[in-house]
Amino acid sequence: MRDEEMIAPEFGPGIAADMLQWYDRNARDLPWRIPPGDTQVPDPYRVWLSEVMLQQTTVAAVKDYFHRFTARWPTVADLAAAEDGAVMGEWAGLGYYARARNLLKCARVVAQEHNGQFPDSYDGLLTLPGIGPYTAAAISAIAFDRPETVLDGNVERVMARFHNIHTPLPAAKPKLHDCATKQTPQQRPGDYAQAVMDLGATICTPKSPAxxxxxLREPCAARQAGTASELPKKxxxxxxxTRRGIIYLARRSDGAWLLERRPDKGLLGGMLGWPGSDWGEVAVEAPPLNADWVTLPAEVRHTFTHFHLILTVRYAQVGNETTPNQGAFATAADFRPSDLPTVMRKAFDLWHGA
Structure with missing residues (x-):
């Protein structure tokens, strides 16, 4: 029998009960989570915010952002009323900035069209901006205890190993989703979804699973076959x-910095940044004003999802009456390096250390 045909028994009530029992003892302490057994009802706003932040981002990276967002905007109505620049500034450094733009769009739809209440069904959640099948399932299960299929990377890994599925990702996603659907219980589905995610994050880890x-060690087909450490295949x-570009850091005598807000659509959309050239195979000069530009001795290197980026950094000190042909000067009091996305902050740090 081939490895991929060695399918584990279906999850029965006993296995789901074992998972919930394990979760009751071992649930991770996360700022957006209601602990198992707590009588408090989950806040859909906090569940939604955490799920958006966690997309392609680690729990460790998200925690501080979540605390800042919920302290500054405790409700979805507060977030909906926020200025775009303030939200983008708080998001800076978390990456995948389309999420922040969709965050604002979604908050405003919920506040204006749903009286500040998130829809409590999977289909209703899918109508909101920026909410796809995974996020809708996660909110529906965790916030409203609906038996929806929650399939993130951790759950995919648990399913692939439990059923010893060797079809590589992403082709295996439909099969893994089907397995997860069959194994989702009707009772406590929100806790169950979080239990499987926690299992993948703490025990059924990518390397050296414990x-x-x-x-689930006894019924796990991959453990029986000795293939757990090689799954899921990808x-x-x-x-x-690799793309290249040039960015220009111009500072007035009074300490103001020349910045521009990038267009809403596209990479780093809506974020503050330094004026510069387009990014392509060859770096092209595109100074935002006439000045005696000095090239910094090191380059900025950054990796996005689909390409590596190398930026040459030019710096110039200019007079207070200088008029740029792109961007605008921000006073020293208004400029916060923390509002810059990571790649732009690298350029500032490079200048600061020069």
Whole structure:
């Protein structure tokens, strides 16, 4: 029998109960989570905010952002009323900035069209901006205890190993989703979804899974076959191309910095940044004003999802009456390096350390 045909038994009530029992003892302490057994009802706003922040981002990276957002905007109505620039500034450094733009769009739709209340069904949640199938399922299950299929990277790994599925990702996603759907219980589905995610994050980890203390170790087909550490398999990714560009840091005598807000659509959309050239195979000069530009001795290197970026950094000190042909000067009091996305902040740090 081939490895991929060695399918584990279906999750029965006993296995789901084992998972929930394990979760009751081992649930992670997360700022957006209601602990198992707590009588408090989950806040859909906090669940939604955490799920958007966690997309392609680690729990460790998200925690501080979540605390800042919920302290500054405690409700979805507060977030909906926020200025775009303030929200984008708080999001700076978290990456995937389309999420922040969709965050604002979604908050405003909920506040204006749903009286500040998130829809309590999967289909209703899917109508909101920026909410796709995974996020709708997660909010529906965790916030409203609906038996929806929550399939993130952790759950995919648990399903692939439990059923010993060797079809590589992403082709295996439909099969893994089907497995997860069949195994989602009607009772406490929100806790169950979080239990499987926690299992993948803490025990069924990508490398060196701790099979000896896993609550699913006995029925796990990959553990029986000795293949757990090699699953899930993934289709090799194509090499990332490298793009180049030039950015220009101009500072007036009074300490003001020349900045521009990038267009809403596209990479780093809506974020503050330094004026510069387009990014392509060759860096092209595109100074935002006439000045004696000095090239910093090091380059900025940054990797996005689909390409590597190398930026040459030019700096110039200019007079207070200088008029740029793109961007606008922000006073020293208004400029916060923390409002810059990571790649732009790298350029500032490079200047600061020069």
């Amino acid at each position: 099979c000896g203390i896993c609550p 289709t090799p990714k194509k090499p990332k191309p």
